[in-house]
Amino acid sequence: MDATITNQLQIVYGDGSLGVQGENFHYLFSYEKGGLESLNVNGKEWLYRVPKLTFWRATTDNDRGSHFSTKSAAWFGADMFTEATSVTVNVDGKELGLPIAPENNRFSANEHADSVSLTYTFLTATTPETTVKVIYTVVANGQLNIQVDYTGKAGLPELPTLGLRFVMPTVADGYSYAGLSGETYPDRMTGGQIGTYEVSGLPLTPYIVPQEMGMHMQTSSLTVSRSTSLNNADTSTEVGLLTFKQLNEPFAFSALPYTAIEIENATHIEELPVSRRTVVTIYGEVRGVGGIDSWGTDVQPPYHISAETDHTFDFTIQPTK
Amino acid sequence: MTAKLEWLDDPTVFRVGKLPAHSDHTVYRSAAEITQGESSLISSLDGTWRFHFAKTPAERLLNFEDVNFNTENFDDIQVPGHIELQNFGQIQYINTLYPWEGKIYRRPPYALGPDKTYPGIFSEASDNTVGQYVKTFTLPENFSGHDVHIQFDGVEEAMYIWLNGQFIGYSEDSFSRAEFDLTPYLVAGENKLAVEVFKYSTAAFIEDQDMFRFSGIFRSVNLIAIPQVNVVDVHLKPVVAADLHSGDLSIGLTLAGDLTDTTAQITVNNPRGETVLDRTVTAEQHIQLSEAFDDVALWSHRQPDLYELMITIFDSDKQIVAVVPYNFGFRRLVKDDDNRVTINGVLLHLNGVNRHEWSPVGGRNVTLDEMETDIEIFKENNINAVRTSHYPNQIPWYGMCDEAGIYMMAETNLESHGSWQKMGAVEPSYNIPGSIPEWLDVVLDRAKSNFEQFKNHPSILFWSLGNESYTGDNTVAMDQYFKSVDDSRLTHYEGIFQNRVDEDRMSDVESRMYASPADIKDYLSNNPKKPYLNCEYMHSMGNSVGGFDEYVQLYDEFDTYLGGFIWDYIDQALYVTDEVTGKQVLRYGGDFDERHSDYEFSGDGIVFANRQPKPAIQEVSYYYGRYDN
Numbered sequence: 042m043d044a045t046i047t048n049q050l051q052i053v054y055g056d057g058s059l060g061v062q063g064e065n066f067h068y069l070f071s072y073e074k075g076g077l078e079s080l081n082v083n084g085k086e087w088l089y090r091v092p093k094l095t096f097w098r099a100t101t102d103n104d105r106g107s108h109f110s111t112k113s114a115a116w117f118g119a120d121m122f123t124e125a126t127s128v129t130v131n132v133d134g135k136e137l138g139l140p141i142a143p144e145n146n147r148f149s150a151n152e153h154a155d156s157v158s159l160t161y162t163f164l165t166a167t168t169p170e171t172t173v174k175v176i177y178t179v180v181a182n183g184q185l186n187i188q189v190d191y192t193g194k195a196g197l198p199e200l201p202t203l204g205l206r207f208v209m210p211t212v213a214d215g216y217s218y219a220g221l222s223g224e225t226y227p228d229r230m231t232g233g234q235i236g237t238y239e240v241s242g243l244p245l246t247p248y249i250v251p252q253e254m255g256m257h258m259q260t261s262s263l264t265v266s267r268s269t270s271l272n273n274a275d276t277s278t279e280v281g282l283l284t285f286k287q288l289n290e291p292f293a294f295s296a297l298p299y300t301a302i303e304i305e306n307a308t309h310i311e312e313l314p315v316s317r318r319t320v321v322t323i324y325g326e327v328r329g330v331g332g333i334d335s336w337g338t339d340v341q342p343p344y345h346i347s348a349e350t351d352h353t354f355d356f357t358i359q360p361t362k
Numbered sequence: 363m364t365a366k367l368e369w370l371d372d373p374t375v376f377r378v379g380k381l382p383a384h385s386d387h388t389v390y391r392s393a394a395e396i397t398q399g400e401s402s403l404i405s406s407l408d409g410t411w412r413f414h415f416a417k418t419p420a421e422r423l424l425n426f427e428d429v430n431f432n433t434e435n436f437d438d439i440q441v442p443g444h445i446e447l448q449n450f451g452q453i454q455y456i457n458t459l460y461p462w463e464g465k466i467y468r469r470p471p472y473a474l475g476p477d478k479t480y481p482g483i484f485s486e487a488s489d490n491t492v493g494q495y496v497k498t499f500t501l502p503e504n505f506s507g508h509d510v511h512i513q514f515d516g517v518e519e520a521m522y523i524w525l526n527g528q529f530i531g532y533s534e535d536s537f538s539r540a541e542f543d544l545t546p547y548l549v550a551g552e553n554k555l556a557v558e559v560f561k562y563s564t565a566a567f568i569e570d571q572d573m574f575r576f577s578g579i580f581r582s583v584n585l586i587a588i589p590q591v592n593v594v595d596v597h598l599k600p601v602v603a604a605d606l607h608s609g610d611l612s613i614g615l616t617l618a619g620d621l622t623d624t625t626a627q628i629t630v631n632n633p634r635g636e637t638v639l640d641r642t643v644t645a646e647q648h649i650q651l652s653e654a655f656d657d658v659a660l661w662s663h664r665q666p667d668l669y670e671l672m673i674t675i676f677d678s679d680k681q682i683v684a685v686v687p688y689n690f691g692f693r694r695l696v697k698d699d700d701n702r703v704t705i706n707g708v709l710l711h712l713n714g715v716n717r718h719e720w721s722p723v724g725g726r727n728v729t730l731d732e733m734e735t736d737i738e739i740f741k742e743n744n745i746n747a748v749r750t751s752h753y754p755n756q757i758p759w760y761g762m763c764d765e766a767g768i769y770m771m772a773e774t775n776l777e778s779h780g781s782w783q784k785m786g787a788v789e790p791s792y793n794i795p796g797s798i799p800e801w802l803d804v805v806l807d808r809a810k811s812n813f814e815q816f817k818n819h820p821s822i823l824f825w826s827l828g829n830e831s832y833t834g835d836n837t838v839a840m841d842q843y844f845k846s847v848d849d850s851r852l853t854h855y856e857g858i859f860q861n862r863v864d865e866d867r868m869s870d871v872e873s874r875m876y877a878s879p880a881d882i883k884d885y886l887s888n889n890p891k892k893p894y895l896n897c898e899y900m901h902s903m904g905n906s907v908g909g910f911d912e913y914v915q916l917y918d919e920f921d922t923y924l925g926g927f928i929w930d931y932i933d934q935a936l937y938v939t940d941e942v943t944g945k946q947v948l949r950y951g952g953d954f955d956e957r958h959s960d961y962e963f964s965g966d967g968i969v970f971a972n973r974q975p976k977p978a979i980q981e982v983s984y985y986y987g988r989y990d991n
Contacts, residue, residue, distance in 0.1 A: 229907055248976075330906055
């Protein structure tokens with residue numbers, strides 16, 4: 042690497058992926074897997090698999106009572122099986138399409154750029170289907186901005202949620218965030234107090250039937266700390282940090298050891314598997330939990346998520362040294 | 363008299379040999395005992411009892427009450443405690459349907475006609491488990507020379523008791539204290555108490571609350587030494603004048619025993635510890651006093667100031683024979699012509715919760731520690747009101763609420779849900795108590811037990827006739843009863859909403875459950891007949907309690923909106939050792955192979971079963987704090 046160009050991003054034009062590197066980070070965007078395959082910061086890997094669009098939330102008792110999950114069951118499948126259908130690469134404002142061989146034969150081992158952007162287009166596993174774009178943009182110093190654009194489609198049932206989830210290889214030590222106290226939802230967050238909160242581990246809320254849990258609305262910053270890894274050659278016990286930050290609007294998140302679909306099928310907490318991963322989901326849209334009753338009344342109207350209108354949200358990940 | 367098994371089948375038999383209900387005061391031998399917190403007139407029978415479990419009445423041991431009956435092969439059981447939680451009977455949770463749903467066809471006697479009596483419906487049933495309890499005891503020395511009563515604070519659902527082989531009595535009403543006189547059959551030395559508890563009787567039709575279905579002696583049992591002059595009942599009526607300043611206290615005492623040359627000294631200390639009344643009167647069977655005060659300290663949620671009454675009975679030698687302390691409060695509860703309800707002149711805001719008595723270990727056998735934790739959680743989260751859903755609670759809870767300033771809706775032990783609502787639809791073809799004459803006395807008795815025990819508690823603002831029992835002349839009669847004995851409180855019943863036919867004959871309030879904010883607004887905007895409250899709202903099942911703002915905002919809009927009680931305070935779930943991991947886990951309905959069950963519907967609390975607050979409590983705390991009045 043040319044040591045004089047430290048602020049610029051080093052680009053590796055691979056045949057199955059695009060590498061983007063800097064002093065303390067190395068990102069790998071897969072052309073096959075539909076997204077960011079590696080998020081390596083200070084030598085620690087933060088991704089177990091590529092981030093996935095998240096449409097499902099584990100059915101709450103109120104969702105079950107109001108038959109919401111039945112009506113919106115299409116999103117359960119979409120959460121599991123939605124795939125990226127295309128990816129395009131843009132470097133310093135120039136559209137490169139998919140720069141694999143022979144297209145990338147023109148590049149060298151010493152390629153640099155000020156900004157790199159990849160747009161992944163997904164078609165939802167729903168009928169009708171709709172398009173969701175996930176746009177990753179890396180700028181100076183490795184700041185990784187992520188934008189999710191959902192295109193509304195008439196005829197689709199209401200969305201249980203809309204987010205992007207990051208499954209990390211091992212269980213986090215904990216996380217801290219700047220936002221509201223406690224577990225909050227759009228229709229249950231007035232009592233939340235703004236502050237900075239430290240959470241040890243990845244606690245579950247012990248609802249007797251595991252269900253949607255652990256949401257934190259109105260968050261401006263989230264830092265996950267993790268001291269373990271799956272790297273057999275890594276004997277370091279140093280705590281690694283990964284920070285998610287607000288770009289335009291505050292975001293919502295949950296940090297749990299399970300995905301919604303893992304939680305969905307458990308009737309008791311003890312049926313959930315031993316915790317192995319960290320599942321951080323950043324949400325752009327969160328459905329309310331409701332409360333009028335648990336046998337039919339829906340969440341109040343302002344707290345629904347229409348699938349027939351467009352939604353967009355963004356946030357950034359910073360590879361803190 | 364001999365015990366008759368067919369009483370189990372007859373709704374007109376619910377108390378035999380049982381003493382009349384009276385106030386929940388404790389009698390001490392001296393003021394020193396009050397300071398020590400223990401009356402030597404009480405001897406607890408709690409502990410290990412001998413026990414035989416029978417799956418059916420036919421399989422029970424006959425004559426087990428006989429003094430010579432050998433109980434060597436009996437098991438041990440802990441009293442208080444549910445039979446099922448000690449693994450003799452199967453644990454079951456079910457909500458509205460009767461617990462025998464789909465297994466045994468039953469209709470309540472008399473519900474479908476005066477000749478429909480169904481002999482053997484419970485006494486010969488295949489699902490009516492029986493707990494046969496034996497306890498031997500020797501009276502404490504200081505009981506000698508005294509009459510002795512026995513008090514059962516809670517036995518579910520029907521019991522027969524014998525002392526030394528002699529039949530003492532029969533009792534239904536699982537949640538009210540049952541008291542009997544043992545004196546005639548006591549012997550020197552060892553006495554044998556035998557108690558036979560049936561899981562079902564006709565009481566099962568009116569104890570169909572949304573809860574785990576247990577049986578057994580689940581609250582304390584005490585022997586009571588009756589002093590030679592006993593204070594049987596205390597009836598206090600503290601009245602605050604409209605000026606919220608002056609007040610009147612009426613004190614009614616019922617005494618029993620040899621009253622010759624006996625005097626009663628009655629003192630009252632105000633909350634500052636100053637004696638404001640000190641009067642000595644000749645003891646009579648009924649003593650009635652009243653005293654006017656210029657300046658009374660008011661009891662309220664924010665400042666629960668209590669007065670201390672002390673009754674001291676002196677015999678002819680001026681020796682103290684009995685002392686009764688009782689804390690009470692002055693507050694003025696008014697429902698005005700505009701349907702506004704005020705307490706001490708301030709609009710009443712019920713920022714409340716429904717509370718089942720629940721422990722993840724003991725079931726409905728809750729400990730004092732658990733009750734104290736509940737009060738702390740209430741105070742920390744601005745919860746100012748509780749509905750004793752759906753039955754009278756353990757006696758100490760009422761005093762705790764007085765001290766903590768918790769407004770209470772005191773509910774009578776009545777719920778006949780399965781008789782009139784099926785799969786969510788109103789279908790009252792065999793509803794009881796309805797207007798069926800044979801079901802009148804039993805529900806009136808329950809109302810009377812509720813009133814007589816708890817009438818002196820300032821925390822109680824509402825007498826609730828019961829829960830989800832539809833409507834008819836019998837619930838109307840309960841309302842009339844409460845009205846006839848108490849003009850200082852309001853009555854409550856939600857059945858008026860299910861069928862408007864009796865709307866004008868009972869309940870001082872329009873009460874609904876799970877009404878939407880829009881429906882409430884609609885009611886209160888259209889010349890409402892009554893003030894409105896939610897006896898149940900904001901169903902806190904699992905991850906819930908969204909949209910609270912829309913309810914509390916009704917306080918801003920309507921003076922006639924009283925708020926209500928969240929459903930509910932605590933999840934009903936039980937600690938069980940996980941059969942796979944060996945760890946302690948919380949289990950809920952259906953987890954005991956019991957069918958039919960309503961499964962996770964048992965968990966609707968704002969705290970988990972182990973009293974860990976659910977995340978939603980911060981929302982409750984916020985809004986209840988903001989609308990604290």
